Amino acid sequence: MTNDAILKKVKADFDLSTNALREMVGAFHDEMRLGLESQVSSLKMLPTFVDRASGDERGRFLALDLGGTNFRVLQVQLGSGGQVKVEHVGKYIIPRAVMRGTGEQLFNFIAQSIDTFLVDSRIGYDEKRDLGFTFSFPMKQTDIVNGILINWTKDFSASGVVGKNVTKLLIAALKRQGIDSVEIAALANDTVGTMVARSYQDQDCDVGIIFGTGTNACYREPSTETIVNIEWGNFNKLPLNRYDVKHDKASGNPGKQVMEKMISGMYLGGLVQLVLSDLIQTRLMFKNRRAKFSKGVFTTTRMSQVESDTSRKLTKVEDYLDSIGIIDSALAERALLQRICELVSRRAMRISAAAMSAVVTWMDPELKDNHTVAIDGTLYERYPGFKKTILATLTQLHGKDAGKIKLVHTKDGSGIGVAVVAAVAAHA
Ligand code: ADP
Ligand code: MG
Numbered sequence: 001m002t003n004d005a006i007l008k009k010v011k012a013d014f015d016l017s018t019n020a021l022r023e024m025v026g027a028f029h030d031e032m033r034l035g036l037e038s039q040v041s042s043l044k045m046l047p048t049f050v051d052r053a054s055g056d057e058r059g060r061f062l063a064l065d066l067g068g069t070n071f072r073v074l075q076v077q078l079g080s081g082g083q084v085k086v087e088h089v090g091k092y093i094i095p096r097a098v099m100r101g102t103g104e105q106l107f108n109f110i111a112q113s114i115d116t117f118l119v120d121s122r123i124g125y126d127e128k129r130d131l132g133f134t135f136s137f138p139m140k141q142t143d144i145v146n147g148i149l150i151n152w153t154k155d156f157s158a159s160g161v162v163g164k165n166v167t168k169l170l171i172a173a174l175k176r177q178g179i180d181s182v183e184i185a186a187l188a189n190d191t192v193g194t195m196v197a198r199s200y201q202d203q204d205c206d207v208g209i210i211f212g213t214g215t216n217a218c219y220r221e222p223s224t225e226t227i228v229n230i231e232w233g234n235f236n237k238l239p240l241n242r243y244d245v246k247h248d249k250a251s252g253n254p255g256k257q258v259m260e261k262m263i264s265g266m267y268l269g270g271l272v273q274l275v276l277s278d279l280i281q282t283r284l285m286f287k288n289r290r291a292k293f294s295k296g297v298f299t300t301t302r303m304s305q306v307e308s309d310t311s312r313k314l315t316k317v318e319d320y321l322d323s324i325g326i327i328d329s330a331l332a333e334r335a336l337l338q339r340i341c342e343l344v345s346r347r348a349m350r351i352s353a354a355a356m357s358a359v360v361t362w363m364d365p366e367l368k369d370n371h372t373v374a375i376d377g378t379l380y381e382r383y384p385g386f387k388k389t390i391l392a393t394l395t396q397l398h399g400k401d402a403g404k405i406k407l408v409h410t411k412d413g414s415g416i417g418v419a420v421v422a423a424v425a426a427h428a
Helices: 003-014 018-036 103-120 166-176 190-199 242-249 258-263 268-281 300-308 315-323 331-363 378-382 386-404 413-425
Strands: 059-066 070-078 084-093 129-135 139-141 147-149 182-188 205-211 215-221 226-229 371-376 405-409
Touching: 003 268, 003 331, 018 331, 018 386, 059 103, 059 190, 059 413, 070 103, 070 413, 084 103, 084 413, 103 166, 129 166, 129 190, 129 413, 147 166, 166 182, 182 190, 182 413, 190 205, 190 215, 190 226, 190 371, 190 413, 205 331, 205 378, 205 413, 215 258, 215 331, 242 258, 242 268, 258 268, 258 331, 268 300, 268 331, 300 315, 300 331, 315 331, 331 371, 331 386, 331 405, 371 413, 378 386, 386 405
Parallel strands: 059 129, 129 182, 205 371, 371 405
Antiparallel strands: 059 070, 070 084, 139 147, 205 215, 215 226
């Protein structure tokens, strides 16, 4: 088989026509409707209890951003005229063992990190601080402060947390750590934080999206004028190819987070790895070499680096292949690897665009108004062509009306926004 023929085969698996995307938008609307009516749906459509910020909020607030890879603590100062200043940031890496240990270990780790942050930033324990807790997992909120974890996603599986009020668990851990100067004023999803961070200064912002370890979105629901956390990673009305099926089966949560597994940073590399393993096994790629891509070695970050190599001879790709023992690769093989990454990432971006289109047209079917979509997450920030491909796909779906949809990278929005939410909740 020639490289072109191989590529054609992979392309057939990962191509998604614009018509297929249109169908996806329709199915997404159906699932949104069912979710809002509390009927069976892959979209949970969770209420968030977050009020609009006035822009007059003042003071210093802490934010705790528990994402998937990094865990961060921030101190944010809200000043006059909607000004936001991040004064201190502490970044902590949650060890895998802690993500997958007991809930007590996880929350102890969080409380210890807050302690470290208070010391390192010299904030100390004398001044009281209201804290916004960004918790990026599906939760059933009962008010702005309390929420019950519905299920873990991404790499988390800490025991004894599902079904519990995560705010209470955090309060208990802070108490064990001896911290009594910090009060939890608000709990919110990272999508909500991102949307609030932008809407604080942009009236047109009515969608918040995360493309990071996982993916999710929230939007302003017109019928209730509240912010709804879609939990869109779990959307499951998409055509799956054999790699998707295999990938899902091998995951920690088979049958769940189906769209997330086709889009987000935790998963894309694994999908490419399955394609590569298949091609190597059938001796279509890297033949005559003892090449092996075992589970977990090909990451999304690696894909991103492979696609970023614009050198004529793909020397960065060559160095990488050398480093894993595939020496003397041919340029055509390196180009093939790059194209395979492109096919998988392009599909991710096109699905992302269709999901975005579904959310915006749910609010505004004829795209009469302007909509700012606030987006946070390292995948969106760093993956080559992410924004460009989304915009091109939106244009395929909506023609010139796509211009009504503005994508704004809201860096650190998930943390900053929840500090604002905390300020609103604390009536600052
Ligand atoms: P979180 O989702 O935990 O809040 P991030 O938004 O930082 O964290 O996203 C982390 C994800 O970003 C990782 O899973 C990784 O796959 C992806 N990522 C990291 N570096 C890059 C990169 N250079 N290019 C593309 N994706 C990246
Ligand atoms: Mg995040």
